[in-house]
Amino acid sequence: MKTKHCVGCKTGKLARVRVMDSIKVGGHAFSAELPALRCEHCDLVSFDGPALEGFELRVAVELARAGESTGAAMRFMRKTVGLRAAEFAGLVDVTPETVSRWENDKQSLDHRAMAVLASVVLDRFERRSTMLDTLRALQHPRKLARRIEFSPSEIAGR
Numbered sequence: 001m002k003t004k005h006c007v008g009c010k011t012g013k014l015a016r017v018r019v020m021d022s023i024k025v026g027g028h029a030f031s032a033e034l035p036a037l038r039c040e041h042c043d044l045v046s047f048d049g050p051a052l053e054g055f056e057l058r059v060a061v062e063l064a065r066a067g068e069s070t071g072a073a074m075r076f077m078r079k080t081v082g083l084r085a086a087e088f089a090g091l092v093d094v095t096p097e098t099v100s101r102w103e104n105d106k107q108s109l110d111h112r113a114m115a116v117l118a119s120v121v122l123d124r125f126e127r128r129s130t131m132l133d134t135l136r137a138l139q140h141p142r143k144l145a146r147r148i149e150f151s152p153s154e155i156a157g158r
């Protein structure tokens, strides 16, 4: 938390507090107590950025694990992992218009696209990028040699 003065009134001192925050996605309300700063002068509350991002990611994980397949869940999960609609469309090989129709519930969701997005979310939660790496390799394949020999350690494990 770098802010020293209130961004609202510019004068008030900031106190560390914990505040209940909630996020609504497609008829579900998620809540958590998050660290925040409250201005002692004007009461403006600003949430701690990383804590808020952590909360959003945890919501996306819950949606992914539950197999939620609504347009709202797709949009929330996509935004949480920082993918633009056009970028996500490219990764799952559809047009941006299709993603828009999915997210606005104008066309039923493709479960494979949702599974891909869910994997990206779960990877992010575990600080990995397996699915995104795989998708990007498919988009931009590297030249694979005709003959490849592995050393014993490459086969045994990591």
Ligand SMILES: [Zn+2]
Residues within 6 Å of the ligand: 006, 007, 008, 009, 010, 011, 012, 039, 040, 041, 042, 043, 044
């Ligand atoms: Zn203030």
